[in-house]
Amino acid sequence: MGPRPALSKGEMEVARVLWEIGPGSVRAIHAALPAERAMDFATVQTYLRRLETKGYASSRLDKRLRIYAARAKPRTVIRETVDDLVERLFGGETMPLVRHLIEERGIDANELAELRALVERIAEQEPDQ
Amino acid sequence: MGPRPALSKGEMEVARVLWEIGPGSVRAIHAALPAERAMDFATVQTYLRRLETKGYASSRLDKRLRIYAARAKPRTVIRETVDDLVERLFGGETMPLVRHLIEERGIDANELAELRALVERIAEQEPDQ
DNA sequence: TTGTCTCGCGTACGCCTGTACGTGTAAATT
DNA sequence: AATTTACACGTACAGGCGTACGCGAGACAA
Numbered sequence: 001m002g003p004r005p006a007l008s009k010g011e012m013e014v015a016r017v018l019w020e021i022g023p024g025s026v027r028a029i030h031a032a033l034p035a036e037r038a039m040d041f042a043t044v045q046t047y048l049r050r051l052e053t054k055g056y057a058s059s060r061l062d063k064r065l066r067i068y069a070a071r072a073k074p075r076t077v078i079r080e081t082v083d084d085l086v087e088r089l090f091g092g093e094t095m096p097l098v099r100h101l102i103e104e105r106g107i108d109a110n111e112l113a114e115l116r117a118l119v120e121r122i123a124e125q126e127p128d129q
Numbered sequence: 130m131g132p133r134p135a136l137s138k139g140e141m142e143v144a145r146v147l148w149e150i151g152p153g154s155v156r157a158i159h160a161a162l163p164a165e166r167a168m169d170f171a172t173v174q175t176y177l178r179r180l181e182t183k184g185y186a187s188s189r190l191d192k193r194l195r196i197y198a199a200r201a202k203p204r205t206v207i208r209e210t211v212d213d214l215v216e217r218l219f220g221g222e223t224m225p226l227v228r229h230l231i232e233e234r235g236i237d238a239n240e241l242a243e244l245r246a247l248v249e250r251i252a253e254q255e256p257d258q
Numbered sequence: 259t260t261g262t263c264t265c266g267c268g269t270a271c272g273c274c275t276g277t278a279c280g281t282g283t284a285a286a287t288t
Numbered sequence: 289a290a291t292t293t294a295c296a297c298g299t300a301c302a303g304g305c306g307t308a309c310g311c312g313a314g315a316c317a318a
């Protein structure tokens with residue numbers, strides 16, 4: 001997977017839906033977008049076309065209906081996107097962002113428990129010092 | 130602080146330096162950029178002008194030297210930026226990003242200790258359940 | 259069969275972004 | 289004084305991005 005052009009914000013939203021609901025028609029993807037994020041059908045179509053051009057999605061014609069599918073794995077795309085952000089906005093350091101997320105955005109009791117477990121798990125893997 | 134146009138990637142890098150070194154001339158900011166990220170002097174100048182237009186920075190002339198200063202606080206800008214990303218790429222959920230950062234990017238022993246402390250601190254604040 | 263609906267697909271368009279160049283002028287150097 | 293250096297400031301320009309419109313052709317309804 002060579003250097004793909006980065007996802008734009010709009011493309012991200014559509015890609016996310018693609019991952020979530022799997023392959024689908026433009027209509028399906030349009031319908032699966034969060035209601036409060038009302039994009040025009042044609043806009044979604046454009047984003048999907050661009051996702052394909054950029055290598056993030058593929059498509060095939062099923063009869064007269066074009067079906068899009070994700071081509072890049074979420075983890076990969078998230079890594080690329082987040083790495084870039086961390087680099088530019090945090091000088092490459094991870095912790096400031098983690099801190100921000102926990103302190104500023106807040107996490108509830110469940111999430112806190114999960115985080116605790118995660119920390120312990122990592123702590124075991126990574127032998128002290 | 131009304132709705133500012135979002136920072137572009139290039140603007141982010143420059144804004145970060147502005148926060149780090151405080152008010153300074155274009156040259157100072159240019160010099161403070163990570164060496165491996167060599168932008169042209171004139172490019173930095175353009176970004177600073179745009180940062181001012183967007184409301185993220187202010188400037189004054191000191192003799193014939195224009196001095197730029199940050200106008201928006203890092204925390205605020207980071208909140209706006211990260212909120213947007215979390216919304217678009219993670220459907221508004223915080224934990225997937227936290228998990229990604231910890232698991233995929235990895236953190237060293239020191240960071241792990243800090244994270245542990247942070248979790249405990251939050252756990253105390255937020256009474257169980 | 260004759261609209262009407264639904265899509266695909268090409269096209270559009272203004273603003274944003276990355277990345278500078280060039281000109282004019284003030285300050286510094288020789 | 290003449291030359292070089294250093295900036296500010298205006299301008300540029302191609303490609304990306306958000307957000308569609310409109311046409312043409314099957315599919316479906318009447």
